[in-house]
Amino acid sequence: DIQMTQSPSTLSASVGDRVTITCRASQSISIWLAWYQQKPGKAPKLLIYKASSLESGVPSRFSGSGSGTEFTLTISSLQPDDFGTYYCQQYSTYITFGQGTRLEIK
Amino acid sequence: EVQLVESGGGLIQPGGSLRLSCAASGFAVSSNYLSWVRQAPGKGLEFVSLIYSGGGTYDADSVKGRFTISRDNSKNTLYLQMNSLRAEDTAVYYCARQHNSGWNWGQGTLVTVSS
Numbered sequence: 001d002i003q004m005t006q007s008p009s010t011l012s013a014s015v016g017d018r019v020t021i022t023c024r025a026s027q028s029i030s031i032w033l034a035w036y037q038q039k040p041g042k043a044p045k046l047l048i049y050k051a052s053s054l055e056s057g058v059p060s061r062f063s064g065s066g067s068g069t070e071f072t073l074t075i076s077s078l079q080p081d082d083f084g085t086y087y088c089q090q091y092s093t094y095i096t097f098g099q100g101t102r103l104e105i106k
Numbered sequence: 107e108v109q110l111v112e113s114g115g116g117l118i119q120p121g122g123s124l125r126l127s128c129a130a131s132g133f134a135v136s137s138n139y140l141s142w143v144r145q146a147p148g149k150g151l152e153f154v155s156l157i158y159s160g161g162g163t164y165d166a167d168s169v170k171g172r173f174t175i176s177r178d179n180s181k182n183t184l185y186l187q188m189n190s191l192r193a194e195d196t197a198v199y200y201c202a203r204q205h206n207s208g209w210n211w212g213q214g215t216l217v218t219v220s221s
Contacts, residue, residue, distance in 0.1 A: 034209060036151075043211045043212065046209050055208055089151070094156060095153040097150060097151040
């Protein structure tokens with residue numbers, strides 16, 4: 001099975017900061033990677049699919065990059081509503097999720 | 107508009123059975139890859155089962171032999187039959203659809219396995 005390793009596990013940043021979350025796959029998944037934001041009690045919200053495609057309605061401060069085994073999610077200027085837990089998901093072979101990154105706003 | 111609406115969750119005793127449903131609208135379940143994903147309280151997301159458009163299925167090792175994913179094309183509904191339930195199966199269960207432009211998710215249904 002493909003393992004997804006996400007880092008960091010927790011992140012504390014200030015409004016306006018540039019934030020980067022990394023996801024590493026145990027083998028190549030090409031561009032078959034999605035990023036989600038989840039808030040307490042809610043379903044995951046799709047942000048990015050196919051590694052770098054922005055989901056409709058998602059603010060342009062969110063961007064994704066990478067291919068193969070290394071991927072990043074970047075928030076260019078952190079906003080107060082961006083708190084939550086972020087997950088990466090590979091869908092090259094079945095589905096696997098990263099363990100999540102909890103983002104706190106300072 | 108695409109919608110996925112899960113139902114069927116509840117409180118069940120260990121060893122019991124439950125069937126979850128996911129009613130789809132805005133697309134045909136027969137033409138898509140559909141999955142069940144769960145999230146235990148305070149934990150991360152975990153893949154459970156997948157059904158391909160061709161009808162083939164794949165289950166996570168943690169549920170293999172106990173859970174069965176299926177679909178009813180006439181009702182445009184996805185199912186998850188869960189047998190021999192354990193305390194560790196307690197979670198919110200989401201159905202999800204993969205398509206060319208990403209993923210759609212339902213709002214989830216809570217399954218609690220407890221005596």
